[in-house]
Amino acid sequence: MTDPIIRFDKVAKRFGDISVLDGLDFTVSRGEKVTIIGPSGSGKSTILRILMTLEDISDGTVWVDGEPLWHEKAGDGTLKPASEAHLHKMRGKLGMVFQSFNLFPHMTVLRNITEAPVQVLGLSKPEAKDRAMGLLDMVGLSDHAEKYPHQMSGGQQQRVAIARALAMRPDILLFDEPTSALDPELVGEVQEVIRKLAYEHDLTMLLVTHEMRFAREISDRVCFIDKGSVHEEGAPEDLFTAPQQPRTQEFLRAVLDG
Amino acid sequence: MDEMTWLDYLPVLGQGAWVTVQLTVWSTLFGALLAFAAGLGKLARNAAVRGLSVAYIEIFRGTSLLVQLFWLYFALPLVGQAIGINLRLPPVTAGILALSLNIGAYGAEVVRGAVQAVTRQQYEAARALNFTPRQTLFRIALPQAIPEMMPPFDNLAIQNLKDTALVSLISLADLAMRAEQLRNYTQDSTTIYTLVLLMYFGMALVLTAFMRGLSSMVGRWRPAQR
Amino acid sequence: MLFGFEWDTTNGWTLAVSILPILMRGLWVTLQATVLGFAIAMVLGLVLAALKAAPSRLVSWPARGVSEFLRDTPLLIQLFFLYYVLPEFGIILPAFLTGAVALGLQYSAYLSEVYRAGIEAVPRGQHEAARALNLAPRRTFSRIVVPQAIPRIVPAMGNYLVSIMKDVPVLSVVTVLEMLNVAKIIGDRTFNYLVPLSMVGGLYLILTLVAAQGVRRLDRALPKTGIPLK
Known part of the structure; x- marks a missing residue:
């Protein structure tokens, strides 16, 4: 998995004085299924919203499929802020x-x-x-x-x-807490669809969720994000059973016991 | 002079009512066009378009309809004289123009409010599906906003119907004018004005029924209303 | 000459300057008619709202009908009705007063709706809480409901006050010398309608912008938690 389809390079996102992402480095390989977990307000959804161009970035570069998302190459090879036409082209890769x-x-x-x-x-x-x-x-x-x-x-x-x-045939599909607004008895049917997608398609999937068991089931890799940067990441069996960082341990204890 | 009964008034008043209906229909239609143009213009990215829309809305909401009507009818020809064009408007043109401009300015605020009330999530979904801003406006935002505009548009249409009475003051032979002519002729004020009030009320009821129908047509997709 | 003022028709500017005091006389009449019409509308509106909310349909339905009728028929015709029909019944009012009553009648229907909406917007839980505390219905209304309704009612009433001001020129048809009528007379006599009518437009614009700003301030100043009555 050496072909990154998504790469965040020292990305910062600030809303006024509040820093949501702080020098985030993060990559996703083509076809990979990645789950982002973390406490609320940790910037998980912001990552997805930046990729979908619903939120711009304050600093750094985001690369999608080898091209900068929020920038365009100027004549002299430097990066300048993306035009609407560039964003339109790039959005076609994402859903x-x-x-x-x-x-x-x-x-x-x-x-x-x-x-x-x-x-x-x-x-x-x-x-x-x-x-x-x-x-x-x-x-x-x-x-x-x-x-x-x-x-x-x-x-x-x-x-x-x-x-x-899916009808737009994206290369990358972003799921922003897809089951959080559902009544508990309806969560299963949606997870079933996402699971099928994860197992049967070569789509790159990036999922933000609070459902740890589900994350473990479908992900190739899980990222724990806290305070705007990746704190710990790894294969689900490693991260969920033997987290290395104290903050990850604390978070997982709280959500798994809670 | 032959004695006239209320039945004899009806054909004359009917003629006037027909003029009132036509004035209402045309000025409401033109007013709606202006309302969409200025309401969307106020939300435009282009500062000139926005400024023009705001100026139009503020001027026509901020002054009185009768002032606008008189200005278009009496003062505009003098502007024309000064710049060498004939701007003397026939009463019917001045009347429809004043009514449309006035109701359009109020309608513009309705349009703007309803478009702004479409939730941010809808715009985000549209963006995620890569719709252009224009497609988003016409295919996502407006179809959701228009049903929300209907109740205030109903009020404005009624307002417009009532306002048409003012064009009698620039000698247009609408219902109000016919009533005044009959009164001058017969001095039977009580009967004439009672009839005329009832006729306006009847037209308002028909107009409201029509607007309700229109409202449920553009809002077919919505869950059953309370 | 009007109200003892001469006008100077040398050019547009001198005309504008010389008729400004005359227009101010008209403006004063406009404001008086606005305030009087609004006062009548406030009182009649309250009566209409009370009747519409009456428990008996024998009362509430006719009241609703009257309210609809007042709202759906033109001010101009209502004014003519009062002006020509009242004298036939021996009621002879000065034109200004007839005009104020017409404004008051038309807007009483609008204000009755403002009162109703303000009171209905007080959450049901407030009524339930008052009942749980065993407050008498009258006390509930005066101490709980009305104080919370006021902050919703007052700004809406302010907007109707501005609307009334914009409707005052209609009174010119029964010879009331409000601002537009004064401007029209000046135009008739000087053959220059452009200057006086444009000035009236400008004055109206200033008045309504100031009034709108006032309503906005009032809205912000009113505590949304309610205003207790003494």
Whole structure:
């Protein structure tokens, strides 16, 4: 795994006086499934939001698929801030699943999934529909294509949101606490879909979650982030059973016993 | 002079009411266009567009409709004279223009508010799917914002219907003008003005029913309303 | 000449300067009509709101009908109705007073809704808490509900005060010499409508911007936790 598809190089992110990421170095290899864990406010979600270009960076460089995400190469080889066109091109490599699903309430499930492929990728409507129906089948919701989001449970909505992100055929899929907003009995059906993706696809996956057991199940690697930098990382069996750092031990004791 | 009964008033008032209906329809339509243009303009990135929208909204919300109507009808021709163009507007043009500009300024604030009320999460989802800002506005934000605009638009449409009565003051033969003519002729104020009030009320009820229908049409996708 | 002031038609600027005192006379009438109309609307609005909230439908339904009717018909026609019809019943009011009553009637319907919305916005839990404390309904209303409703009601009322001010020019049709009417008369006599009408527009803009700023300040100054009545 020597081909990093994501690389954070001394990335800092500040909101006013508050420093969220502080010289973060972090890489993800192509096809790797990485889970980010850590206390709330540690900057986990910010990493995903920076990658999805929902949040810019204060310092450092983010590389995606060999290209700087927030910068462009100027004529003289130096980096200058990215133009909207560059961000548009780079966003095409990424997809995101949000904590609160963020489906478009005014569109049917099918339309939610086909709208961006038609409008952004330029697929024909039948092509987009075929693709959408295939994905709905994969998430087990073929019968719900004509429903509106508010007619579905949270778990079903999140499965649609996963299908919607996949319809754009991203190289990297970001999951921002995908089960945190769900009632406990609906968590399983969403995890089942993510698990299937992790096992059967070569997609690069980056997941922020509080579900430690699930993280252990699907990840190639787990990163513990605290105070804006990677504190400890490793294979799940190592990190969960024999954490090296006191802060990791403390965090895991608190969440596993809690 | 022959004795006239209230039944004899109806054809005359009916003619006026038809003019009132036309004025209301046209100025509400033009007003809606202006409302979207200025409401979205106020949210634009371009500072000139934003400034122009704000100036339009503030001027027309900040002054009285009757002042605007008189200005367009009596003062604008003098501006035209000064710069050598004929800006003498026929009453119907001045009337529709003043009504549209006035209601459009109020509507612009409604449009702006409703678009801003679309949640940040929706914009983020749109961004994650790589929609352009324009696509996001027209495919994601506006379809969600328009149903929210409908109740205040209903109020504005009623306001506009009522405001059309003022164009009688620049000699347009609407319902208010016909009432005044009949009163001059018959001196039967009580009957005439009671009838006219009822006619305006009836038109307002029809307009509200129409706006309700429109509202449920643009909001089909929404969960059942309380 | 108007109100004893002469105008100077040498050019636009001299005209503007010379008619400013005359327009100020009109402005004074505009403000008086605004305040009187608003006062009438406040009282009538309270009566309408109380009637609409009456437990008996025999009272509340007609009250709602009257409120709708007042709100959905033009001020101009209501004004003409009062101006021409009241004298037929032997009630002869000065034009200014007729105008203020018309404004008051139209806006009483709006203000009754403001009162209702303000009171309904007080959370149900507050009523339940008062009941749990065994407060009498009247005390609950005056000590618990009204103080919390005031901060919601006052800014909305401020906005309607501004609306009334913008509707005062309608009173010119019954010969009230408010600002627009004064400007129109000057225009009729000097054949220059541009200067007086533009000045009225400018004065209105200043008035409404100042008033809007006042309402915003008031809104900020009012404690959102409520204002206890003595």
